[in-house]
Structure formats: C-alpha cells, structure tokens
Amino acid sequence: MINLRSYFIITYGCTFNQGDSLKIEKIFEDYGIKKKKLISADIVVINTCAVKLSTESKILYYISNLVQKFPSKYYIITGCLPQIDKKIFNKIESMISKKGFILNIQDIPNLLNILFKNETFNQKLPDYKEKSIIIPHINRKSPISIIQISEGCNNNCSYCCTTNARGKLHSFDSKLIIRQFEILISKGIKEFHITSQDLGNYDFEGKKLHHLLKEISNLDGNLHFRLGMINPDYLKKFYSEFQEIFNDKRFYRFLHIPIQSGSNKILKKMKRHYIIEDVETIFLKLKKFDELFGIGTDVIIGFPSESDDDYALTEKFIKKWKPNILNISKFTVRPNTEAKKYKQLNSQIIKERSKKLSIIFSDYSDNFNKQWEGWEGMVFYNEFRENAQFSYMGRNLYYIPVLNKNAVVGQNKNTKITGYLNHSLIGL
Secondary structure, rough: OOOEEEEEEEEOOHHHHHHHHHHHHHHHOOOOOEEHHHHHHHHEEEEOOOHHHHHHHHHHHHHHHHHHHHOOOOEEEEEOHHOOOOOHHHHHHHHHHHEEEEEEHHHHHHHHHHHHOOEEEEEEEEOOOOOHHOOOOOOOOEEEEEEEEEOOOOOOOOOOOOHHHOOOEEOOOOHHHHHHHHHHHHHHEEEEEEEEEHHHOOOOOOEEHHHHHHHHOOOOHHHHOEOOEEEEHHHHHHHHHHHHHHOOOOOOOOEEEOOOOOOHHHHHHOOOOOHHHHHHHOOEEEEEHOOOOOOEEEEOOOOOOOOOHHHHHHHHHHHOOOOEHHHHHHHEOOOOHHHOOOOOOOOHHHHHHHHHHHHHHHHHHHHHOOOOOOOOOEEEEEEEEOOOOOOOEEOOOOEEEEEEOOOOEEEEEEEEEEEEEOOOOEOO
8 A cells, every 4th residue: 555645736727626626625635635735745736727828838837847856746637737638638647657647536536545455444435426526625714615516618619628628518416516505604614606617507407597596595694605707698698587696795796707808700709609788788787786796807818810999899898897807818829729720910919908908907996996995894804814914804795805904704894994905905
C-alpha cells in the first residue's frame, strides 16, 4: 500500500469549478486524507479551466514547473482543460508521467481504492457515481457553500469550448439538490452560491429553473442565495415567473447576465439565441422591479469580423446600462470551436478596444460607488480577512461588497456606508 495521507489542491476558473473542488475535498476527507500546504502534500490536485488561452498557458506552465520541482508527488489533473483537445490531453499526460492521472471527479475514488489497495476504512464510504450526491466540503471558517444544479450545456456558441469538456446538459434531481441544502444548513452554512454552466438551462423532468428556485425559497432560516450566470434566452422566455423569486429578500438582487456583444450581427455569428433588444428589455424590467438591482455582464472584444461599428454598439450598451460588474475578455481562439475557422482580427485592434472599454468601466465605477454613500441597511458579513485594513467583508442585498472593521462572520449587521475603497463600500 502506498502511504498517501495528505493533499494540496489549486483551483482555476469559475464558481462551478470551485464547487467541484469542494466535492473533491469531501472525497479526500472521507478517505481520511488531510489537506496540507503544497510542500508537505503527498498528492497535488490541479482543477483546471479552459475558457481563455491565457489561463491555459498559465496552467500548463504551472504543471510543468511543479512536476519538475516535486517529481516524487502524485498528481491528479481534473477540470476542463484536458478534455477540450486531444493534443492538450497528451501534453499534460507527458508532463505528469507515471505518477500522474487525468480524471473526472467521480473517478478519483476508484484511483484512491487502487492506490490504497482496498484498505478498510473507519467508515462506510458514500457512493460517488452520481456527482449530485457528493456533499461539498465545509470550510469551518466560512458560512458559504456552492450548490451545483446541473452540468453541461445545450447551447452551441461558436466560440465556446466548455461543451467539449462538460458535455451536453445533465440537470440534477431537484430532490438531491434540496437535500444538499438541508445537510449544509444543518452544518451551519448560511450563504449559498447556486451555479451551473448556465442556470437557465436547468430542466429536470420538465422542472425549470424558476420551479427549482421556488422549492429553494421554501427552506427555512436566515439564509442568503446568490444566483450564478443566466443567459438572456432563458430570461426572455420566463422573466415573469423568474422575477417572483426576488420577492424573497434572501435572494441577492443581483444577476450575472452575459451579453457578449452589443451588435446583433456579432451575436448571430456567435450563435447566441437572442438579440440585444431582448437584453435591453430584460435590464429595463429588472430596474423597474428595483432601481438598485445589480447586474453584471461579460463582453468578448474582437470577435472575428467585429467592425468599428460593431464595437461601438457594445460600448454604447455599456455606457447606457453601466453594469456593476463588467468582465472584458479579449477574443482568443479555442480548440475545436467553430470560431477557430473564422478570419481573426488584428491583435492590436482587440487590445485597443479592450483598453478603451476598461477605462469607461473604471470611470463610471467611481461615480457608482459615490452614489452609495449614506445608504443604510442590512449587510451579511461572510468573510474575515486577516491583516487587512478592514477585517470583515460582507454583501448587501444588491451583492455589493462592504468592508467593515467591526462585524461577526456569519451574521447580519445594520450598516451605514461612509465611503468606498476600490470596488468595495466602507461601512460602520
């Protein structure tokens, strides 16, 4: 039997990936394997992301460096990156050699059983075959956990390689989802980040996202729910049913709705299932429901054939709606995507447009923060930051970060905003 008693894990990418890592940590916990710092760990787990070329390069460099520095450790590579392209898979496989494994989460227990040669454990281990059964690891220092409601995607965006890694949509059984909430609530978790590749895709035996959220709202307790990314096509179809959930103020009044472009020509080429006028209608309805409703969005700058006029439409949209959060991605080609076949724009043009939009966002963000000075209301403090100027960070109803010198993690506190620091408000 190989003596493996500790692990280290590093996670790249989205909230869903972070949720995967919490489930990986729970598997190791069940096997009695302790989490340690990198230098002391027997096993190194690298949970990868594949959305951007820059992230891919960073991960491959990290793996290569790590294996050279610590050749005696065992390596588990998981996540999207190895799955999007056979060449990348082979490259990673050659890096990690004989002491490394490229695995999905559900395969990790099989590996551990082989490495431990079916050693008898102190407790009966769960069945890990169904991912939605795995309860996320609980961080005793944090009141936050992540709930995955589905995996994969039925969209076919021309630039996206995630479907190659995650596959087609698999919505998890709503009963298992609610059971995860109940278990985590019983363990003291108070804030939940509800995630998938696209929440709006959820469809379990005809049960849509708004049906599931209604069941979640029936859970008792002083809880907080943060909804992950929702594409506009779902909101276009089911806005009225969906909006009702925000009458329950335990749901943060904030949504991440990626527009990707302000140009209908580009949206069509991206194979997005909406036009920009649909998005404007959704944003308008949210602001009519609550003028402070928080909105975050993503845009891809420099998609193939994006003209000056196309970019100008994106810029016009951002200036008009001023989203709280703006994720700007410079277009890069991803393996096995339709957009890889398109004629690419000059990288300098992409860089200039991205820089210009970043400045626009920075300028209006300052004014946005100033508008909150004097606001007073409840803030849920969910993080302690050691050695920081403001030790506590929380979120108000609109998911805006609030810093405070005096608070209690896991509790609400009536807070008055006195200023701001970078993208966070300062409260008393």
